[in-house]
Amino acid sequence: MRKYLLLTVFGLALLTSIAARADDYMLILKDHQFSPLQITVPAGQKVKLIVQNQDPAPAEFESSDLDREKVVSGNSQIVVFIGPLNVGSYSYFDDFHRETTGTIIAK
């Protein structure tokens, strides 16, 4: 049993190291505001978002346009991959604080 557990953990670690390359885009959340409010990313390819929460309270980066939801604790950051996206505009928000929104343009 333990052998299989070890194998699984090893397999997971291996998997994460082969996650393919993507460009980094940084979003900062401070005082319940995302900045930059609007970013432009290339369409048709995987994009790596880094969301840095500089507020003390946890937030949830969520977007139904992008079909992503991920909690980011206070004073920490998360990584989330999006795409490949069709050309267009996608909005996201902080699910714990709905008024905080932002846009991602793919072109």
Added chain:
Amino acid sequence: MLSTAIIIFREALEIAMILGVVLAATRGLAGRMIWIIGGLAAGSLGAGLVAIFAQTISSALSGLGQEFFNAIILFTAALVIGWTAIWIRKNARAMTAHLKKVGQDVTDGKLPFYSLSLIIGLAILREGSEIVLFIYGMALSGQSASSIVLGSAIGLTLGIVVGAMLYFGLLKMSTRYMLKFTSWLLVLLVAGLASQGVGYLSAAGYFSNMSYQVWDTSWLLSEDSIVGKSLHSLIGYSARPTAAQLIIYLSVLLGLFAVISVTERTPKKKIIFKA
């Protein structure tokens, strides 16, 4: 307080939908309540733990800990619920014949009730941790304790009410049809959970060539609406499914359908004639 209520309601709704269907599908099985309550308790405790360790989980595995954690929970829940659905189909006849309580010796082996605990516990684990973190955030940003408690109570109650409506609505159907209907609902639920799991793997950067959006039906039914969100939790409705999600959804559906058809056709007793 209103925003707290709304957010808590949305999270509670997801849990309540799954609970409603699973409880209706297993109605009449004696002794399941303790296991259900056990699952509720364990899930709630787990949700608190996950919330506390949120940052640790998140930064694990190159910052993709949350994605793997969620994906594993979803795939595990899909497996357990899928297996439960198959079991229910196998024993539908026996369960229908004994409307109120079904003795364990009548059904084809016991349904290990820990599967119910697992299903409920996993559902609460995922959504519950979001609820805990949200409340913590509210407290940090200076919301008064009374407004948080009241908002949460309202949201939770509303979520439970909708789940109860689903449960009693399902019970109104005749037991025979209800079991058939809910077991197919469970199959859809399993497909939905698996497709959500794949979604998290996409968020972790996998299957990127299959992670493009195939269509967009948000003009027809938005996932943000109450109906849309309920359908999302119940049968995995997605307004913007990716190719990877569609493939998994259909595969699971076909796979479970095949397994159920085969197990339903297998006779319980074989009469062998010797010439």
